[in-house]
Amino acid sequence: MLPEAERIDWGFEGGGPDAGILGELTGRRVLDLGCGPARHAAHLVRAHGAQVDAVDRAEGQYARARARYGTLPGLRLVLADAVEHLRSAQPYDVVYSVNAVPYVDPHRLLPALAGALKPGGRLCFTVLHTNSDGDGPSDRVRARPEILRLAGGGEVTVHMWVLTPGLWTELLTEYGLRVERVDVLEAPEEGNRASYLLFQVTRPVRVSSRPRVGKPPPAHAALGVGVVLHGPRGLLLGRHRRGTWELPGGTVEPGESLRETAVRELREETGIEARPEDVRLLGTLLDEVGGVVRVTVAAEVTAWRGEPADQPGESVGRWRWFALDRLPDQLFVCSAQALTAWRPGLPVDHAPAHFTPYATGTGDG
Numbered sequence: 001m002l003p004e005a006e007r008i009d010w011g012f013e014g015g016g017p018d019a020g021i022l023g024e025l026t027g028r029r030v031l032d033l034g035c036g037p038a039r040h041a042a043h044l045v046r047a048h049g050a051q052v053d054a055v056d057r058a059e060g061q062y063a064r065a066r067a068r069y070g071t072l073p074g075l076r077l078v079l080a081d082a083v084e085h086l087r088s089a090q091p092y093d094v095v096y097s098v099n100a101v102p103y104v105d106p107h108r109l110l111p112a113l114a115g116a117l118k119p120g121g122r123l124c125f126t127v128l129h130t131n132s133d134g135d136g137p138s139d140r141v142r143a144r145p146e147i148l149r150l151a152g153g154g155e156v157t158v159h160m161w162v163l164t165p166g167l168w169t170e171l172l173t174e175y176g177l178r179v180e181r182v183d184v185l186e187a188p189e190e191g192n193r194a195s196y197l198l199f200q201v202t203r204p205v206r207v208s209s210r211p212r213v214g215k216p217p218p219a220h221a222a223l224g225v226g227v228v229l230h231g232p233r234g235l236l237l238g239r240h241r242r243g244t245w246e247l248p249g250g251t252v253e254p255g256e257s258l259r260e261t262a263v264r265e266l267r268e269e270t271g272i273e274a275r276p277e278d279v280r281l282l283g284t285l286l287d288e289v290g291g292v293v294r295v296t297v298a299a300e301v302t303a304w305r306g307e308p309a310d311q312p313g314e315s316v317g318r319w320r321w322f323a324l325d326r327l328p329d330q331l332f333v334c335s336a337q338a339l340t341a342w343r344p345g346l347p348v349d350h351a352p353a354h355f356t357p358y359a360t361g362t363g364d365g
Helices: 039-048 059-069 082-088 106-116 165-174 258-270 333-342
Strands: 029-033 051-056 075-079 092-098 117-130 144-149 155-160 178-186 195-202 223-228 234-240 249-251 279-289 292-301 316-322 354-357
Touching: 029 039, 039 051, 039 059, 039 075, 051 059, 051 082, 059 075, 082 106, 092 106, 106 117, 106 165, 165 178, 165 195, 223 258, 223 333, 234 258, 249 258, 249 333, 258 279, 258 292, 279 333, 292 333, 333 354
Parallel strands: 029 051, 029 092, 051 075, 092 117, 223 292
Antiparallel strands: 117 195, 144 155, 178 195, 223 249, 234 316, 279 292, 279 354
16 A cells, blocks of 8 residues: 655656646646556645546556545546547646656647647646666657566566657647646666656647748748638648648749649648639738748638648648647748638737738639
């Protein structure tokens, strides 16, 4: 029988900061992901007045938690797969996890985590950084075998995602989360070279945008089209190799109309087919970068055929559909401008642009 928890042990007993990093907890909806015997969850209920869901997929851990805390008011114990629970649960104010995150493919877990956090919500979690032999993290997103030494003796080999801090940060940013701080927690025992990373993360209330690079665009690339595709599965965005999320679109070629540009760029970047008559031109956006006037025409495609897929030689790929209330952080500024021209109420911040709407969407380019 383990003693009652008097704090959250972030990796090692007594290691890391106290529960203050989770923010105000009284009356808040909190999720303990991979709760084990639920000692930490019970502590947050008793000491901080939180309403905690404690989730674990291991039946043995769930049984231990129920035997000890099954009648504790304010604590709900859940036997479930982490991602399945995150996808079905009502959003949480706070999510935390002690060493459970690296057991799940981050491309499966992190979008579900982002969707389960309220805007402005906090996520704090620890992951393995170096093992007890001092082996460091990987710079590739793939699982690797790790040996766990059990408290009662013996060993077990598991597969974990042990990644560099930069790679974890990139993944979290990709799925719309903002990393505020990363701390390295060292093992207290002499000769034990194990360490953990403690991440403090938020889901932004508003989505930011940034330029790809600090240089101005070349003059011949100053006129372009940003294409909005929005349907039952959400809004289509792709990831540029320089890190921004973007609408399909690009520069106007000689002799093209704006509708023809939208259709061509959509096909070249995503493989999706559309007709010029299904392109609705929304208006013109004007801004200035490095002394060059940049003109972007926002356009909405109302009908299309096919599924988005990465295309050879294109700088934008990894196409995904996003709900409008879960847009990723760091939109390309031209795409951000086009989106707020399309839906002015979206919580997207960007550099100012002069927008001239087309009254009917029938203007030709």
